[in-house]
Amino acid sequence: MVGGGDGAFIGAVHRMAARLDGGYRLVAGAFSSDAERSRASGDAFGIDATRAYASWQAMLSAERARGDGIEAVAIVTPNHLHARIARDCLDAGLHVLCDKPLATTLDDAHALAQAARAAGCLFGVTYTYSGYPLVRHARDLVATGALGEIRSVQVRYAQDWLSEPLETAGNKQAAWRCDPALAGAGGCIADIGTHAYHLARFVTGLVPNALLADLASLVPGRRLDDNAHVLLRFENGARGMLWASQTAIGNANNLELAVYGSRGGLNWRQETPDELWFTPLGDSTRVIRRGDASMSEAAAAATRIPAGHPEGYLEAFANLYGDFAGAIRVHRTHGRCAVQVGAFPTIEDGLEGMRFVHTALASSHAGGVWLPLHGGMPE
Amino acid sequence: MVGGGDGAFIGAVHRMAARLDGGYRLVAGAFSSDAERSRASGDAFGIDATRAYASWQAMLSAERARGDGIEAVAIVTPNHLHARIARDCLDAGLHVLCDKPLATTLDDAHALAQAARAAGCLFGVTYTYSGYPLVRHARDLVATGALGEIRSVQVRYAQDWLSEPLETAGNKQAAWRCDPALAGAGGCIADIGTHAYHLARFVTGLVPNALLADLASLVPGRRLDDNAHVLLRFENGARGMLWASQTAIGNANNLELAVYGSRGGLNWRQETPDELWFTPLGDSTRVIRRGDASMSEAAAAATRIPAGHPEGYLEAFANLYGDFAGAIRVHRTHGRCAVQVGAFPTIEDGLEGMRFVHTALASSHAGGVWLPLHGGMPE
Amino acid sequence: MVGGGDGAFIGAVHRMAARLDGGYRLVAGAFSSDAERSRASGDAFGIDATRAYASWQAMLSAERARGDGIEAVAIVTPNHLHARIARDCLDAGLHVLCDKPLATTLDDAHALAQAARAAGCLFGVTYTYSGYPLVRHARDLVATGALGEIRSVQVRYAQDWLSEPLETAGNKQAAWRCDPALAGAGGCIADIGTHAYHLARFVTGLVPNALLADLASLVPGRRLDDNAHVLLRFENGARGMLWASQTAIGNANNLELAVYGSRGGLNWRQETPDELWFTPLGDSTRVIRRGDASMSEAAAAATRIPAGHPEGYLEAFANLYGDFAGAIRVHRTHGRCAVQVGAFPTIEDGLEGMRFVHTALASSHAGGVWLPLHGGMPE
């Protein structure tokens, strides 16, 4: 693991997700650029003192020298370091599981993607919400035609934690996320808008060919957007609407997806992730629950406990870790990865997310105009 | 009443709404342009045979000749007749309660509005959703500053009844609503988008100065839009997003409004109209119920029965009728109307709705571009 | 109408319900035992001054003398007068629509029922909740075997308006409802427990043969029960549980019914009456909405407006009035009533409710023991 010292939010989430199913052992890390803090974190995580490094470079060279060196790396640093670290890990022949965004510019992301394709290592990106069982079931419903031809997509991701100017009030999370130098040019659109976009793409499989964005900084003085309105047009003629906000008081992580087709509609909310509402044309709505007999194979495989005993975010995250572990096992045997598309989000998804954010920023800066959004998920 | 013969949907709603509180007596009507059918309807409604007319012109002249002639008219005909009938009623010195839209073109609507302003009669437009008690409470929360400065507005009106091409399958409602000659140039945007727009304007009081619309006919072969995506920019810098659809399978009349300000957020859904969710900044969400002690005066006045015994659409509709009756009583006494803005939607709201639809159509036809939307609710 | 002077709660509800569908005209009443107040109320309701009487006796004799005298009477007085007035109305050959309870003692109720059976007039009892369309659909689901053999019934009616000792604080509604002399020996069990019981009986058709009740006065100093726990055993072996409370803070009129059978389960809540949740064995839950294609004929007939535009308590109440009007029309033609069982609650249901309350009180007074509960709905 690179980053994620004791106290960091997302690092702890990664560790819990990795531990939950017992498929990983955390044996080394560069948890902080401060040697002392990295060692202390390593200690807290039960890691051998010699393997808590002061830099990722030190980690990579020392681990390579061991017979039992690490096999995969989780990158959980601030955004602006992702690309450099990931590149070095790939060069070291390690599998990489990286938080989004891949990089702070689209060019850097393209370069990294090219490197990853060449490297022959696995590269996963933690678009967490695709790990929920009922999101996978939704995807399968669409794929098997239960909704018919998709006509419209509504997706929202609303938070409220940035409703006040916390970035000037000593809140660390807010400070780096609202600072263009550390977070990149996108605020809310990059932080959570990209999750909403990936979710819509993951479930529908639709390829958008144009978007229009109206981004705003609704909190006075904020330097990055904290509210994003995006319109989408898909190749097949379907239309989409995406709203992301970090200033919507009363919403914690209210990610919601609705998909409408010619034969049915579905609705899923991350805050009640164990339910999927599905309405066949002309019939009553079904409340599909994780564990129902009708669950698709993929959804059932992403489930640990019976229906009615709720699973949540950590379990979804652990599903990505589990998928990634499965891919590593395949890779060990077959040399190259033979994992089916969609089992976990790959670098192509990460790149697509970068493209989305980049285009949305360009559209909004131009006053809110339609811009082409080339290409689909796997180029 | 003009239109609304036995069997018509909205005419029956008007009659129930008018009856509920006992403030009106239906004594005359031109229920159909077929004399026989008009008489039969009048008979069904318990109306004296001599007062069931074959045309509104006949009704107006005959009623004017009576000592006890009608005092107000409800216009519930197909859209393309609204303006002509309303004009004639105003000329006859009658108060008018008219379904939206005012007319099929913005020019006609402007002309009618001018006539109405000159006439000195009352003119109400049935933007029904503003009649719900908790919508009025929401408006009062905003007005009293409970939400602080408004930053963002999300409004949706999703139906599914036009998910199939019913207009070519013998469905009368669908046939006229999807025919430009009878419904006007707007489909979904005019039929329900305008309701969503009015609701947002009613609750927030915000004045939008630009919009951008992406309208689509998602059902193959449909001649009018059945899905509308609209972005809004308000004078105070707030942003808005509006989605209206008649092809969203699983939604019956899913009208939902969320308003976010610097100090709080609120959420209301028409399908559960007796609840309003309000979250003050930094605090837990409140589920405000019709009848709670905290209800505003206006909301409490729009309530008939205790909390927990649900009121619905007809009661909201009856609230408009009740407000209109109150205004008529004031008018009787004081010669001119002295009713406070907001008690019921007026012709200015009707005009604003026309302007919204007109601008949205123009924006969409231009490929989805920003257009100015002049003016606010009361010009 | 007897009782229900201007300002009274349930009288106003009756008038709105009667007006909604235009099937009734209120032409006479004894709205108060105070002649002046009765006249003033009559005036407020638009009734001819000569027909606003100071007593029901005066009303009955005067109306009988008219050629156009009243045909039916709604009794909305305090409980202790119901039986006497109803008896006199029957003797006058009038149809009666009476609030529950029929009487303050079971013996009086039996006597009244016998009189009603002999009289050949219609006798309706306003068990309002059976008027909801989805309650009727639930009944039809059970009747057609969609749930299989019924095994268990859970019903609750929770309010909170008596959580404080309002009866000693000047609240009139609370004062008479908590006074044994005016309300009878049952408090909460009689006021709302009987509604819950009727709802369970109406939907399931099951005949209970024993009950056990534990009634309590949870607010210190209260003279009647304000919380009721009741266990039921049905003839077919099914079990039931009923909870009624007027001290459950956070509940307004939270009436909820769940019925479980060998092939399915259903759930309905009065506060969201337009939805019925139905789960077939081994399948996903269906959210059945008023207006869904699958609605039973009886449910569809009790519906006025399309799904998604909510109907509520007044509409349910109006359905009882409508059913009663239909029965009167049949009665006019055929001499005797030929209306199918279940269209509206009859005196037999009123009697069954009395029996339930009587037995529950006896069980509780004996310390909470099982007592037989003879008989079913249609004796």
Next chain:
Amino acid sequence: MVGGGDGAFIGAVHRMAARLDGGYRLVAGAFSSDAERSRASGDAFGIDATRAYASWQAMLSAERARGDGIEAVAIVTPNHLHARIARDCLDAGLHVLCDKPLATTLDDAHALAQAARAAGCLFGVTYTYSGYPLVRHARDLVATGALGEIRSVQVRYAQDWLSEPLETAGNKQAAWRCDPALAGAGGCIADIGTHAYHLARFVTGLVPNALLADLASLVPGRRLDDNAHVLLRFENGARGMLWASQTAIGNANNLELAVYGSRGGLNWRQETPDELWFTPLGDSTRVIRRGDASMSEAAAAATRIPAGHPEGYLEAFANLYGDFAGAIRVHRTHGRCAVQVGAFPTIEDGLEGMRFVHTALASSHAGGVWLPLHGGMPE
């Protein structure tokens, strides 16, 4: 760990819960009485082959002989073995975390409790639902008087997985749970009723002094109860109602608690565990979410991730494991346990659960009569 071989349901849950926060290492186990299967399971769990034992006795003696032997044991076998194994573990000086029930008879449970009190080891019982953060917050709301004097408690635990006679259809879980020889004399009442009872006791702290139960086997041919109706009377005069069922089609693990006091009411549902509805007297309902600023210290401490990212059953389970780990650490330092009551359910809770089941069975067998239920949680 004793029991919980590869494939067993609850063993896997224990392992995930133990792993989630990294506080435990699973190093030894007697996963099956079949030596081969135990070894295979140990292998699957990554355990040293020499420490996967064929019996708990073998495990206890071998581990005692090691310098680095186990410190605590999780007992996840079928019910009838709990008491013997626990006793042996205590004798070996090990801390015990045991599934409920403690034993198959109340006498055995008493004996075990006495042994545990004498042993000076920690003894936890996995009443999982007390691990949910908002259950702990609910407890703190009651304890700090936010609800005033508690007046009534409603608790339900409804499942549907035994709606058919699965025990005769080859379902293993059903087979042992419906077999008196393996599960004990209680079916549903012992399997889930006791969870509901513990939850009510945990949150309210109320001591019941009498209960009455009506247990039934609603599925023809079933040998144990599958539906339980229980009435409770508490020392302070409050009343309670408990419903547990495994035949309520449409319910997966619908555990719901409502508590009403003189100053407020609260409601919590296990299937949406991140919300707690709290209504102060005379005010609007609050939707308290995990992570809200108002959370009690205990609730906040039981939380891993921000509000809106759902936590579920495994996290609640892990909270018990975490509390138990904390107690073990204290025990290491201070010799004896000094952990505050309530941090995790202890053997006294386990004993209270046995007493509840025992008394409910006795009451029901006597036809449904009131029986005293001596004692409270901490004797």
